[in-house]
Amino acid sequence: MQRIGVFVCWCGTNIAGTVDVKRVAEALKNEPGVVYSDNYQYMCSQAGQDMIKNAIHEYKLTGVVVCSCSPRMHETTFRKTAAAAGLNPYMVEIANIREQCSWVHKDMEAGTEKAIILGRAAIAKLNLNTPLTAGETPVTKRALVIGGGIAGIQTALDIADAGFKVDIVEKKPTIGGKMAQLDKTFPTLDCAACILTPKMVDVGQHENIRIFSYSEVTDVKGFVGNFDVTIKRKARFVKEDVCTGCGLCMEKCPMKKVPNEFNLGLDNRTAIYIPFAQAVPKVATIDPNYCIMKKTGKCGLCSTVCTVGAIDYNQQDEIIEEKYGAIVVATGFNPISMDKFDEYAYSQSKDVVTSLEFERLMNAAGPTQGTLLRPSDGKHPHTLVFVQCVGSRCEACAEKGKEYCSKICCMYTAKHAMLVRDKYPDTEVYVFYIDVRTPGKNFDEFYRRAVEEYGVHYIKGMVGKVAPEGDKLMVQASDLLDNKQLHIAADMVILAAAIEPDESARSLATMLTASMDTNDFFTEAHPKLRPVESPTAGIYLSGACQGPKDIPDTVAQAGAAASKVIGLLVKDKLTGNPCVAESNELMCNGCSACEKVCPYGAITYVDKEFRMPDRTTRVRRVAQVNPAVCQGCGACTVACPSGAMDLKGFATSQIMAEVDAICK
Amino acid sequence: MQVNEYKPLIVAFCCNWCSYAGADLAGNNRLSYPDNVKIIRVPCSCRVNPMFVLRAFQRGADGVILCGCHPGDCHYTSGNYYTRRRMALLFSMLDYLGIERERTRVEWCSAAEGAKFAQTMNEFTEAVAALGENKRLEDLRCKE
Incomplete structure (x- = not known):
């Protein structure tokens, strides 16, 4: 019989506001196995943890139930507490009475009742817990960064500088990403190339970094510390180690x-x-x-x-396989297609451009060498209209746009408007917006400069239609503050297209078993506390693949992801997950049903000798689980027809006990 | 609480990676759903043995819902596909035994879909409440 201690947390008023915690603690006192039950304001605080430790010693507890926030939040905390008091960390169960009780219910009576039932279920489960010990696996001390934009570059440099090997896989022929295409950066008007290209050179020359450009990740197997990755190096028909880049x-x-x-x-x-x-x-x-x-x-x-003989027309795609300890996703973003936004005449006129195209038109290294010329006739434009939120914040038009705010458009449009007015004071620049969003260091000051110093006309309202007429673009728009319709004969219209994750992200997420949200942005492990980690261990997120981001945020996140990777790679061994499948060899009939459903190939069959009741021996084929490979999904436990397969930590009897406790 | 008000008992099995996190997100965002929904955490929806569903009905649950990651997004690559097939079979059998289709459901809910989780639970509870108590499989010997 277990000796269980129950600890009910108030979480200030977060739980205690809707749940009568004292009543919960009192009610759980009489559950089977419970020898101690108490409540405290903040169980996760030092005092709360000490309370658990003391109770473990004083009442000789064999198990602890904490009724508190989600186990995704503090399970590790309380496991460490139990371990510090000499208890096996897997003898701790959490009843989630905050996220799944007090926060979603408003009625005190109902909330308290539910909290008691959830506590009862946790106790019923804990009664069947057994101490578990995790195995250890070695760590491959090499990181993979997928994507070679500013996010991938910064992450790779930070990891490499800490002394670990890093490989960058970039699908384009060069690293640099979107930032290499930009002209200036807000809010400082630094030249993008001037701050990016030295970093690119650093990456190219770093002894710890290998660049696989013009390459793609085609397969990922394994788990944290031990990923097996297949990379396809597409044939570029030029020998990379021979070409000097002379041009x-x-x-x-x-x-x-x-x-x-x-x-x-x-x-x-x-x-x-x-x-x-x-x-x-x-x-x-x-x-x-x-x-x-x-x-x-x-x-x-x-x-x-070619003087060096670098050309090889018969080059084939090369497949390389490499082992990694950690993987960083830095696949970035793309502006959405303007095909569905024909009201802005993007397909009808060359003079309607997206902001990224405009960036190239303003860039000294761009097609016009930095002189602003209309793409249609090469003339100097006098009236420019910027349209904000094209496809962003588009709840009503979700089938063609995005519901979210793309975050960077307000600022880069202010930058464009400012640069145009600075270079060409003879121009009239209009910006149509829903809201101007400038949360960021020196952002609002930057926007106000565009309005006050550079005389950009900011008009609250959306553009309804752009119609080419002669060599002009007739822009119909509404001014919401003045409540009137505007007709502007513009020379150029610039669309601030919404941004979306790169199209490769979805298939990559499937390969990595990393989760995504409905917009195909990678999900972080915790929105506030673990923003650069994917819920899948060993997968980290850097840059706009996780959500729209500007360059400072991207670089900050890239550094954060790198520090997480370094934290993983410095370890020689990782403690695995002890909640793995286990087969009862006496019950196993060797049918192979479990082997077929295992996604990891963790189950093998061995011939084993069994002593029979008549004292003879017989050799039978039985399943064996490799605990280092098993990830603990439990697919095999259900597939097993004889009930020989069970999952430690989530045993059939434990879940049954929870069901029983809930349905009492 | 009013004595006469009928509250169906709903058992929800949620996978640790997507839907349990989705349920947590519903909590974070204070999106309420009926308190008669009780969640059991499993590593993957494919851990849910059909026996658990039967047991819940035997013990007096009025509805059972399984939540997993969206197809293709399973943390364990393919677990939710097993769930989908197993439960399709089980639910049709339960239907034959007199446990109405509306009492059982498999739903996909990602870690980012707190609103969807709350909405699903509201809808499901409503659907089960409309059917009334589950008497068909309930084993009265289990009641104290």
Whole structure:
């Protein structure tokens, strides 16, 4: 028989406000096995934990039930408390009477009743608990960063600087991501390239960092500390270790009409290309969809001019397999497609551009060398209209836009407007907005400068329609503060497109078994306290893959993710999860049903000798679980027809006892 | 509490990674749902043995709901697919035995869907309440 201590937490008024904690403690006193029951304001505080420790000693407790917040919050805390008092940490059960009781119910009577039942269920379960000891697994001291934008770069640099090996997998031919495409950054107007490219060079030269550019993660197996990752290095038809990045091939390539992705199709590149001058690695890549040699077999000009012989038209995709201890997701974002927003005439006029395209038009390294020219006729625009929240905060139009705020648009639009007015004082700049959101250090000051110093016309209201008329764009909009309709003949319209997670994120999440929200942003383990970790152990989140973020936030999160990874990699061994499946060999009939459902291949069959009642021995085939591989899902326990398979910590008898306690 | 007010007893099995966290989020956001919903935490929805569902009905539960991660999002890769198939079979059998379809449900709820969790529990409780007490499988010997 267990000797159970019950501790009911008030959590200030969080629990005590809706649940009569004293009554709960009193009611649970008479449950089977309970020898001690008490309540306290904050069980998780030092005093509360001491109370548990003292009771364990004084009443010789063999198990502890804490009626408090969710086990996702403080289970570890109370397990440590129990362990400190000499109890097995798995002899602790939590009854969740805050998140799943006091916070969702308003009636004191009903809340108290429910809390008692939840406590009773936890006690019933604990009565059947057995002490568990976790096994240990070694840690592979190498991290993988998926995505080579500013988030991935910063994370990789921080991990590498701490002395650990890092690999970056980037699907594009170069690292740099979206930040490499930007002109200036808010709110300081730093030149994006000037602050990013030195970091890119650092990554390229760091002895602890390997870059797999033009590569993709195709498979992930294993678990925290021991991931087995398959990476596909796509054939770039140029030997990466030989190419010097001189660019001669690009000059000679006869195929010059390939839309340039880096400039968002605003100009053309050649079929063999280096995305931009500061690319890392600075290696040419042949685009097989446009290369004349790859398509017709006749050309080979780049191979002829290459002085080092780097071109290899027969290069094949290379598959590499590597082991990692931790994985950081830094897959970033993309602006949404403007196809469904035809009211802004994006498909009808070249002079309607997205903000990222506008960024390229303003960039000294962009298609116009930084001179603001209309894409349609190359003339200087005089009237510019910026439209905010195109697809963002779009609750009513969820089928084409996003419900959330994209966070960065208000600030980059203020930046664009300011830069335009600064460079070209002859222009009129209008910004149509729902709200201007400027929460951030020096953000509001920046926005006010745009309005007050640079004379940008901010108008509260949305644009209803943009119609091309001659060489003008007729913008129909409402001014909500003046309550009137506006008609503006604009030269250019710039759309602040909502941002969404990269399209590769969804399949990656499935591979990593990391959870996502309905918008395909990765979910963090706790929205406040564990913002850079995925609920899946060993998977960390960096940058906009977790939610819309500006550069300072991204860099901060990247550093935080790196510190979490370093914290994992410095350990030589990890304590595993002892709640794994276990087969009762006497009951197992060797049917293989469990083996088939196990997603990890943790179950193997062995021939074992059994002594029979007549003193003969017989060899039978029985299931055996590898506790280092088992993750404890319990699929096998249900598949087992003879009931031989059980899950430690969530045993069939324990869950049955909970059901019984609840249904009493 | 009014004596005559009928409150169905709902047992909810929630997987640790998605729906239990979803339920916690409903709590964080103070999204209320009926107090007759009692949650049991399991590592994965596939841990729920059909026996647990039967046991709950035997012991007087009026409705049983299983919540797991969305298809494709299972923390254990494929657990919720097993749940889906197992429960489809079980529920149709229970229906045959006289436990109405409305008393059993499998629902997918992610860790980010606190609102969906609360809404699901409200709807499910309402549906079960409309049917009245479960007398069919209840084993009166279990009652004290």
